[in-house]
Amino acid sequence: MTLRADALRNRERLLDVARQELAGGNVALQLNDIARKAGVGVGTVYRHFPTPQALLEALVGEQLNQLVEIARQALAMADIQAAFTFMLRSTFDMLLCTDGGLSVVMLAIEDADCGTTRAKDELGVLTAELLRRAHEAGVVRRDLTAADVRNLVCGVEHAVRTWPDGDQNRSARYLDVLIQGLRQSG
Amino acid sequence: MTLRADALRNRERLLDVARQELAGGNVALQLNDIARKAGVGVGTVYRHFPTPQALLEALVGEQLNQLVEIARQALAMADIQAAFTFMLRSTFDMLLCTDGGLSVVMLAIEDADCGTTRAKDELGVLTAELLRRAHEAGVVRRDLTAADVRNLVCGVEHAVRTWPDGDQNRSARYLDVLIQGLRQSG
Amino acid sequence: MTLRADALRNRERLLDVARQELAGGNVALQLNDIARKAGVGVGTVYRHFPTPQALLEALVGEQLNQLVEIARQALAMADIQAAFTFMLRSTFDMLLCTDGGLSVVMLAIEDADCGTTRAKDELGVLTAELLRRAHEAGVVRRDLTAADVRNLVCGVEHAVRTWPDGDQNRSARYLDVLIQGLRQSG
Amino acid sequence: MTLRADALRNRERLLDVARQELAGGNVALQLNDIARKAGVGVGTVYRHFPTPQALLEALVGEQLNQLVEIARQALAMADIQAAFTFMLRSTFDMLLCTDGGLSVVMLAIEDADCGTTRAKDELGVLTAELLRRAHEAGVVRRDLTAADVRNLVCGVEHAVRTWPDGDQNRSARYLDVLIQGLRQSG
DNA sequence: TATGAATGAGAATTCATTCAT
DNA sequence: TATGAATGAATTCTCATTCAT
Numbered sequence: 001m002t003l004r005a006d007a008l009r010n011r012e013r014l015l016d017v018a019r020q021e022l023a024g025g026n027v028a029l030q031l032n033d034i035a036r037k038a039g040v041g042v043g044t045v046y047r048h049f050p051t052p053q054a055l056l057e058a059l060v061g062e063q064l065n066q067l068v069e070i071a072r073q074a075l076a077m078a079d080i081q082a083a084f085t086f087m088l089r090s091t092f093d094m095l096l097c098t099d100g101g102l103s104v105v106m107l108a109i110e111d112a113d114c115g116t117t118r119a120k121d122e123l124g125v126l127t128a129e130l131l132r133r134a135h136e137a138g139v140v141r142r143d144l145t146a147a148d149v150r151n152l153v154c155g156v157e158h159a160v161r162t163w164p165d166g167d168q169n170r171s172a173r174y175l176d177v178l179i180q181g182l183r184q185s186g
Numbered sequence: 187m188t189l190r191a192d193a194l195r196n197r198e199r200l201l202d203v204a205r206q207e208l209a210g211g212n213v214a215l216q217l218n219d220i221a222r223k224a225g226v227g228v229g230t231v232y233r234h235f236p237t238p239q240a241l242l243e244a245l246v247g248e249q250l251n252q253l254v255e256i257a258r259q260a261l262a263m264a265d266i267q268a269a270f271t272f273m274l275r276s277t278f279d280m281l282l283c284t285d286g287g288l289s290v291v292m293l294a295i296e297d298a299d300c301g302t303t304r305a306k307d308e309l310g311v312l313t314a315e316l317l318r319r320a321h322e323a324g325v326v327r328r329d330l331t332a333a334d335v336r337n338l339v340c341g342v343e344h345a346v347r348t349w350p351d352g353d354q355n356r357s358a359r360y361l362d363v364l365i366q367g368l369r370q371s372g
Numbered sequence: 373m374t375l376r377a378d379a380l381r382n383r384e385r386l387l388d389v390a391r392q393e394l395a396g397g398n399v400a401l402q403l404n405d406i407a408r409k410a411g412v413g414v415g416t417v418y419r420h421f422p423t424p425q426a427l428l429e430a431l432v433g434e435q436l437n438q439l440v441e442i443a444r445q446a447l448a449m450a451d452i453q454a455a456f457t458f459m460l461r462s463t464f465d466m467l468l469c470t471d472g473g474l475s476v477v478m479l480a481i482e483d484a485d486c487g488t489t490r491a492k493d494e495l496g497v498l499t500a501e502l503l504r505r506a507h508e509a510g511v512v513r514r515d516l517t518a519a520d521v522r523n524l525v526c527g528v529e530h531a532v533r534t535w536p537d538g539d540q541n542r543s544a545r546y547l548d549v550l551i552q553g554l555r556q557s558g
Numbered sequence: 559m560t561l562r563a564d565a566l567r568n569r570e571r572l573l574d575v576a577r578q579e580l581a582g583g584n585v586a587l588q589l590n591d592i593a594r595k596a597g598v599g600v601g602t603v604y605r606h607f608p609t610p611q612a613l614l615e616a617l618v619g620e621q622l623n624q625l626v627e628i629a630r631q632a633l634a635m636a637d638i639q640a641a642f643t644f645m646l647r648s649t650f651d652m653l654l655c656t657d658g659g660l661s662v663v664m665l666a667i668e669d670a671d672c673g674t675t676r677a678k679d680e681l682g683v684l685t686a687e688l689l690r691r692a693h694e695a696g697v698v699r700r701d702l703t704a705a706d707v708r709n710l711v712c713g714v715e716h717a718v719r720t721w722p723d724g725d726q727n728r729s730a731r732y733l734d735v736l737i738q739g740l741r742q743s744g
Numbered sequence: 745t746a747t748g749a750a751t752g753a754g755a756a757t758t759c760a761t762t763c764a765t
Numbered sequence: 766t767a768t769g770a771a772t773g774a775a776t777t778c779t780c781a782t783t784c785a786t
Contacts, residue, residue, distance in 0.1 A: 004786065007749055032776060041751040046778070048749095107348050143359050147349065152363060155345025159337040162293045173329050177338060181367025193766075218759065227768035232761075379745075404780065413747035418782075479720045515731050519721065524735060527717025531709040534665050545701050549710060553739025562765065565770055590755060599772040604757070 011048050013038045018059050022099040029055055054112035060102040063094045064119045071126035080130075081139045085179060087130060088153060092175050095157040103154045124150075138184050152178060197234050199224045204245050208285040215241055240298035246288040249280045250305045257312035266316075267325045271365060273316060274339060278361050281343040289340045310336075324370050338364060383420050385410045390431050394471040401427055426484035432474040435466045436491045443498035452502075453511045457551060459502060460525060464547050467529040475526045496522075510556050524550060569606050571596045576617050580657040587613055612670035618660040621652045622677045629684035638688075639697045643737060645688060646711060650733050653715040661712045682708075696742050710736060 017038040018029055029052040035045040049055035070090045077083035095103050111117040127146040134140035144152075156178045160171045203224040204215055215238040221228040235241035243250075256276045263269035281289050297303040313332040320326035330338075342364045346357045389410040390401055401424040407414040421427035429436075442462045449455035467475050483489040499518040506512035516524075528550045532543045575596040576587055587610040593603040607613035628648045635641035653661050669675040685704040692698035702710075714736045718729045 004747095004749065006785070010750080030776070031778090041753095042778080043752070043780085044750055141359075141363070144363070148356070148359070151345040151349050152342065152360060154348070155341040155343075155360075156338065157341070158344045159341025162340070163333065163337050169329075170334070173327075173334070174338060174341075177327070177330070177367035178363075179367075180369070180371060181363035181365075183366070185366060196767085216759075217761085221769090227770095228761085229763085229769070230767055233766075238760095382746085402780075403782085407748090413749095414782085415748070415784085416746055419745075424781095513731075513735070515727075516735070520728070520731070523717040523721050524714065524732060526720065527713040527715075527732075528710065529713075530716045531713025534712070535705065535709050541701075542706070545699075545706070546710060546713075549699070549702070549739035550735075551739075552741070552743060553735035553737075555738070557738060562768095562770065564764075568771080588755065589757090593773095599774095600757080601759080601773070602771055605770070 007048075010038070010040050010044055014040065014045060014048060014055070015059055018055055019099075022059070022101045025099070027100050027104055028052070031055070051112055053108070053110075056101055057105055057111065057113050057116045060098045060105050061113075061116065061119070063098055063102050064105065064116065064123070067091060067094055068119055068123050068126065071123055071130065074130055075126060080133045080137045084130060084134045084140060087127070088149070088179060088182075089175060091150075091153050092157060092171070092178075095154065096160065096171060100157070100161055103157055106150060107154055140182055141184050144182065149182070152182070193234075196224070196226050196230055200226065200231060200234060200241070201245055204241055208245070208287045211285070213286050213290060214238070217241070237298055239294070239296075242287055243291055243297065243299050243302045246284045246291050247299075247302065247305070249284055249288050250291065250302065250309070253277060253280055254305055254309050254312065257309055257316065260316055261312060266319050266323045270316060270320045270326060273313070274335070274365060274368075275361060277336075277339050278343060278357070278364075281340065282346065282357060286343070286347055289343055292336060293340055326368050327370050330368065335368065338368070379420075382410070382412050382416055386412065386417060386420060386427070387431055390427055391471075394431070394473045397471070399472050399476060400424070403427070423484055425480065425482075428473055429477055429483065429485050429488045432470045432477050433485075433488065433491070435470055435474050436477065436488065436495070439463060439466055440491055440495050440498065443495055443502065446502055447498060452505050452509045456502060456506045456512060459499070460521070460551060460554075461547060463522075463525050464529060464543070464550075467526065468532065468543060472529070472533055475529055478522060479526055512554050513556050516554065521554065524554070565606075568596070568598050568602055572598065572603060572606060572613070573617055576613055577657075580617070580659045583657070585658050585662060586610070589613070609670055611666070611668075614659055615663055615669065615671050615674045618656045618663050619671075619674065619677070621656055621660050622663065622674065622681070625649060625652055626677055626681050626684065629681055629688065632688055633684060638691050638695045642688060642692045642698060645685070646707070646737060646740075647733060649708075649711050650715060650729070650736075653712065654718065654729060658715070658719055661715055664708060665712055698740050699742050702740065707740070710740070 014034060017034050020037075021029055021034065031045045031049065031052060032042055034055070035042045038045075045055075049058060067090065071087060074083040074087040077086065095106075105111075105116060106120065111120070124146055127149065131140065131144070131146050131149065135142050156174050160174050200220060203220050206223075207215055207220065217231045217235070217238060218228055220241070221231045224231075231241075235244060253276065257273060260269040260273040263272065281292075291297075291302060292306065297306070310332055313335065317326060317330070317332050317335065321328050342360050346360050386406060389406050393401055393406065393409075403417045403421070403424060404414055406427070407417045410417075417427075421430060439462065443459060446455040446459040449458065467478075477483075477488060478492065483492070496518055499521065503512065503516070503518050503521065507514050528546050532546050572592060575592050579587055579592065579595075589603045589607065589610060590600055592613070593600045596603075603613075607616060625648065629645060632641040632645040635644065653664075663669075663674060664678065669678070682704055685707065689698060689702070689704050689707065693700050714732050718732050
């Protein structure tokens with residue numbers, strides 16, 4: 001079902017404001033606050049997003065779906081090493097560009113929207129398959145599951161985000177550390 | 187200044203309760219809540235710990251000081267590789283056994299207690315020196331600062347803590363990944 | 373003015389849902405809620421029934437008119453004792469079968485629809501006449517007005533409704549108590 | 559445990575305001591509203607009375623206990639007819655002087671305070687005993703339980719309260735109707 | 745005429761902090 | 766020094782009503 005023009009406009013505005021909040025370092029989105037900043041009534045926010053979690057998921061749903069797509073592309077690549085790295089880097093970039101929002105959603109036990117659950121599940125399955133091939137090819141440590149990889153990449157993103165400084169290459173270096181750490185040794 | 191016997195007893199009880207809160211996954215300590223659970227008045231809590239941050243620092247101050255001591259020991263070790271790993275592992279263990287409390291303190295920009303600031307500064311200096319030697323010896327990536335190492339170990343601890351499962355070896359594996367990732371490649 | 377077929381259908385559906393609400397013990401009808409449950413837009417509800425009171429009156433208007441008719445029949449009866457009891461019992465049954473809705477309307481100071489006011493007025497006049505004859509015949513206490521009788525029967529119905537249990541004869545017993553209580557003593 | 563002087567003062571003021579609300583016909587007490595009218599912070603209200611129901615029970619607890627005491631006195635009376643009437647009249651007066659508050663508490667399925675439950679239970683037991691004797695003596699209809707009597711007296715009080723007019727004898731007349739109605743006929 | 749999105753007042757509730765006792 | 770009552774700002778959430786489509 002398509003939204004009414006003004007409803008859509010409001011929805012977009014709310015997402016914009018929420019994104020700014022996230023960018024400002026505020027992961028705990030407050031619906032009232034967002035309503036005020038977006039210049040709409042509180043009720044409007046609650047109609048669109050019943051809970052902060054729902055808003056967060058709407059905010060990063062796009063990125064989550066892109067990750068699923070990226071996982072599919074990775075699985076289609078011939079070079080499994082390159083594929084795995086591609087997947088990792090893409091995930092890392094997504095996590096960073098959503099200012100921690102995607103990280104919260106990916107690590108949440110419960111989801112507000114079942115579409116989110118579906119995407120997360122699919123991402124998990126695809127990643128597991130990618131990991132299986134990587135294990136077979138001997139390019140990634142065998143003692144790690146798909147969940148481990150997800151946790152670690154979120155952890156490293158956390159490391160980048162908690163200490164914001166001007167160093168532009170820092171995130172790249174941190175990702176490098178992770179990539180090297182995941183490699184099958186010996 | 188020494189505390190009166192009952193004041194000391196209260197202080198200890200408060201710290202106990204706060205520790206339990208942390209262990210229960212609640213990093214955002216609520217002073218009122220803690221007062222109630224400790225069976226003391228709110229005023230008493232505020233007298234001892236003016237802010238949640240102060241309580242947190244009191245809670246992990248001991249561990250922070252131990253880390254400083256450990257850093258000193260590490261600097262006294264002949265094998266720099268072993269020393270660095272020893273430092274890293276100790277930090278990681280401390281972070282885990284304080285249920286994220288130490289992590290919050292180590293990453294905080296502002297400290298409540300100047301003793302905390304002093305300890306953190308000293309830890310920074312000692313770690314930097316350790317890192318300098320590690321760089322010289324070529325056992326740790328050259329593009330990382332002491333702050334980077336601290337962030338990364340906190341990030342990996344974050345990865346362990348956000349997805350609690352029964353796997354007992356998980357934290358060991360994650361630390362392994364970090365250690366391998368920090369190694370000077372080539 | 374006759375309603376369009378679909379408008380009529382909507383109206384009926386709304387009344388049905390409202391009746392279910394009442395039956396469920398919810399006398400405070402919420403127009404939004406009813407719209408949702410009826411599967412129509414809120415605006416539609418407001419068009420048909422500007423206020424909850426209007427909806428309530430529409431819901432029990434039929435019963436109210438029946439009571440007027442019953443009062444007329446009672447006045448046509450020869451045996452005034454039987455007539456009064458007939459009237460009382462009919463009222464009581466109507467109150468019960470509308471789950472308190474009719475009671476609210478009968479006791480309301482202000483009416484939403486002037487048809488309701490007219491019916492209530494007429495009912496009052498007819499009851500007063502019935503009561504006058506009953507007083508003359510010495511079968512009902514002389515110190516009671518038509519309003520008193522109405523209040524008391526509503527009160528007894530309230531007694532039945534507030535404590536719902538399985539006892540099927542309870543309402544009959546309560547009505548008996550009322551009838552006996554209204555009788556001219558001595 | 560005794561309350562602090564100011565706490566007690568606040569508590570009394572809150573009860574006063576709540577009583578005025580009831581007297582004004584507002585049985586649905588709103589804690590925020592009461593706080594404002596009493597000139598205290600909202601938190602103070604919530605500390606004293608966690609829910610509107612708790613406030614209501616505090617408001618009429620005294621009367622409820624008096625009813626228990628009255629029931630005991632009634633049981634000590636020799637003339638069971640007089641005793642029953644005394645009990646009924648006392649209950650009715652209490653219901654009226656609490657402006658419907660006591661009625662709500664007496665008919666509530668769930669209580670906020672277990673003291674209320676205890677008092678209600680005891681009142682039920684004592685009334686049942688009183689009723690048993692009245693049945694034996696043949697002065698009250700045999701087909702009524704203690705719960706029935708309570709419901710009916712609440713119902714009649716409802717009849718008095720829903721249609722407030724200047725007639726001072728009305729409540730006395732309504733009570734008379736009830737008393738006569740409850741009498742064992744034949 | 746029907747729809748349902750938007751509104752926003754306001755009710756309910758929490759909680760960090762202060763301060764009287 | 767300890768207590769815990771009081772505060773009231775802030776937040777969450779609901780819902781009756783209006784109005785754009």
